[in-house]
Amino acid sequence: MNNWVINLLIVLATFIAMEGVAWLTHKYVMHGLCWFLHRDHHVKDSEGFLERNDFFFLIFAIPGIICLALGSFYEADTALFIGIGITVYGAAYFFVHEIFIHQRIKYFRNTDNWYFKAIRRAHKMHHKHTTKEHGECFGMLWVPFKYFMDSKKNTTS
Numbered sequence: 822m823n824n825w826v827i828n829l830l831i832v833l834a835t836f837i838a839m840e841g842v843a844w845l846t847h848k849y850v851m852h853g854l855c856w857f858l859h860r861d862h863h864v865k866d867s868e869g870f871l872e873r874n875d876f877f878f879l880i881f882a883i884p885g886i887i888c889l890a891l892g893s894f895y896e897a898d899t900a901l902f903i904g905i906g907i908t909v910y911g912a913a914y915f916f917v918h919e920i921f922i923h924q925r926i927k928y929f930r931n932t933d934n935w936y937f938k939a940i941r942r943a944h945k946m947h948h949k950h951t952t953k954e955h956g957e958c959f960g961m962l963w964v965p966f967k968y969f970m971d972s973k974k975n976t977t978s
Contacts, residue, residue, distance in 0.1 A: 828902045835906025836913075840963050843881075843914070847959040851877065856953040864951050870925070882911060918944075918961055939968040 851859040855877075860866075862874035885907035892901020919925045921937065922944045932938065943958040943965060950956050958965065 824898075828898065831899060831902040832906040832909065835903045836910050839907060839910035840960055843910075844960040844963070846881075848956065852953040852956050852959075860953070863948060878911075878915075881907075881914075885911060914961055935969060936964075939964045943968045 851874075858873045858876055860874075861872045885904050888900045888904030888907060890904075891897045892899075892904055917940065922941055924930065940962070943960075946968075947956060947958040958968075
């Protein structure tokens with residue numbers, strides 16, 4: 822197999838794995854030990870553009886930066902492509918969560934796409950809980966099947 826195919830597979834596998842990492846971290850760290858940082862994402866404490874929750878963006882960037890640095894400075898190809906996968910997931914998170922779902926930048930307001938409607942619906946269900954307990958839908962891109970069904974119903978009615 823060519824090196825570029827292996828490298829692409831590493832990037833894709835890392836991107837997919839990051840959804841699991843994000844789900845686990847969101848459920849057990851953000852809604853657990855670090856709720857004090859995540860709480861203002863569920864219950865608005867201030868009117869500012871930034872939230873304490875935004876610190877997680879920096880926290881999640883650290884492994885990607887380390888892998889990119891290792892790959893760039895020490896010619897560790899696997900680390901470089903893992904870092905690329907983490908970074909691509911971070912960019913997807915920014916666009917999907919911050920721009921599309923929460924409309925921090927007013928863009929992509931309306932969509933009839935069944936997948937994007939399902940993402941938005943699942944995230945809305947996550948935010949209906951204002952405490953760290955009883956949460957649901959902790960992922961970003963992996964949406965439970967029931968939200969796709971609801972999404973299809975609403976587009977045809």
